[in-house]
Amino acid sequence: MNFDFSDDDKMVQDQINRFLRDNCGFDEFRSVLEGDATYSDSVWRGLSEMGVQGTAIPSAYGGVEAGYLSLCLAARELGAHLAPVPFSSSIYLAVEAIQRTGSEVQKEEWLPKLASGQVIGTLAVTETLQEQVPEDITTTFAKGKLNGIKLVVPHGLMADVAVVLARTSDGLSLVLAPLSDVMRKSIDTVDPTMGSATITFKDAPAELLGESHDGWSAMSAVYNRAAVLFAFEQLGGAERALDMAVGYAKERFAFGRPIGSFQALKHMMADMYVALKLAESNCYYAAWALQNDADELALAAATARVSATQAFQLCSRDNIQVHGGMGFTWEYDCHLYYRRSNYLALVLGGLTTWEDKLVSALPDAA
Numbered sequence: 001m002n003f004d005f006s007d008d009d010k011m012v013q014d015q016i017n018r019f020l021r022d023n024c025g026f027d028e029f030r031s032v033l034e035g036d037a038t039y040s041d042s043v044w045r046g047l048s049e050m051g052v053q054g055t056a057i058p059s060a061y062g063g064v065e066a067g068y069l070s071l072c073l074a075a076r077e078l079g080a081h082l083a084p085v086p087f088s089s090s091i092y093l094a095v096e097a098i099q100r101t102g103s104e105v106q107k108e109e110w111l112p113k114l115a116s117g118q119v120i121g122t123l124a125v126t127e128t129l130q131e132q133v134p135e136d137i138t139t140t141f142a143k144g145k146l147n148g149i150k151l152v153v154p155h156g157l158m159a160d161v162a163v164v165l166a167r168t169s170d171g172l173s174l175v176l177a178p179l180s181d182v183m184r185k186s187i188d189t190v191d192p193t194m195g196s197a198t199i200t201f202k203d204a205p206a207e208l209l210g211e212s213h214d215g216w217s218a219m220s221a222v223y224n225r226a227a228v229l230f231a232f233e234q235l236g237g238a239e240r241a242l243d244m245a246v247g248y249a250k251e252r253f254a255f256g257r258p259i260g261s262f263q264a265l266k267h268m269m270a271d272m273y274v275a276l277k278l279a280e281s282n283c284y285y286a287a288w289a290l291q292n293d294a295d296e297l298a299l300a301a302a303t304a305r306v307s308a309t310q311a312f313q314l315c316s317r318d319n320i321q322v323h324g325g326m327g328f329t330w331e332y333d334c335h336l337y338y339r340r341s342n343y344l345a346l347v348l349g350g351l352t353t354w355e356d357k358l359v360s361a362l363p364d365a366a
Helices: 007-023 026-034 041-050 068-080 087-101 104-116 215-251 263-291 297-328 334-344 351-361
Strands: 121-124 140-142 145-153 161-168 171-178 183-186 197-205
Touching: 007 041, 007 068, 026 334, 068 087, 068 215, 068 263, 087 104, 087 121, 087 161, 087 171, 087 215, 121 145, 145 161, 161 215, 171 197, 171 215, 215 263, 215 297, 215 334, 263 297, 297 334, 297 351
Parallel strands: 121 161, 140 161
Antiparallel strands: 140 145, 145 197, 161 171, 183 197
């Protein structure tokens, strides 16, 4: 059995890597982190011209239809290069929700715009700072109007449309809402390049996404699929953080020898490598489950999400430790990965949430 990606998938990954290497260095990340722009427009447009946003979108809706395996590898490169673009919210969340739940008319209207990068999307769910449960959702949708407040919406500052979890007469449903006339407030987070915002809906025009459905289950299905793609972003970031640590440990000398020869640092980087490879194995399995919409997807997604979160947080943290005193400085780039690792650890719910999902998805031993 072949558990590797195809040559075509790897070719797509290589093309994205070369584009990001040439156009999305740390200077580009810092221009968003320290400047007034909410994301890198040049990188976003470049990805659009390559068709990356449309990787897993059917050609009938303006996409490339290359499949989820290619999208997983694209996510890995975006994570490795810390691309300051609203890709995850628009593609992993909004596109997935519309593809799975939207009507044919809604798909024909929105998917081509999302695939081309002309429109940026997001998913607005959170209303409390605790673990989200159905009873917490107080945003309402009735008679074509949406009312409520959503907290820490990823890329909410720049999104053009949002899929919103709201309470209707039939219970919780996913609702599609343009964001042209809503109130947004920027939220300070550990990674400002993610453009998080609080969005207030006050009699905002909206429409039910598709037909009447169980919104909580629909959202959970989107989260399971998005978790695989976020895990690949985390995997790419963890891999690059480890490379930074190893590269520095080879070049930095102390007491006449490279610091990588010291036992404490060797053990630290070995632990980073083990965590990375464990996450990689779980991510590969989850990619297969996502591509084939397998029955094991919920289990595979939770496993990948937990291991990738742990690997990225460990590698980004210990990369700082390997760099010593300069690793903590603003001028050095180690903290950029640390910022992204901590943001991604919470974007779909924290580690405890996904550990609980992992346990719940395990087959009954009896």
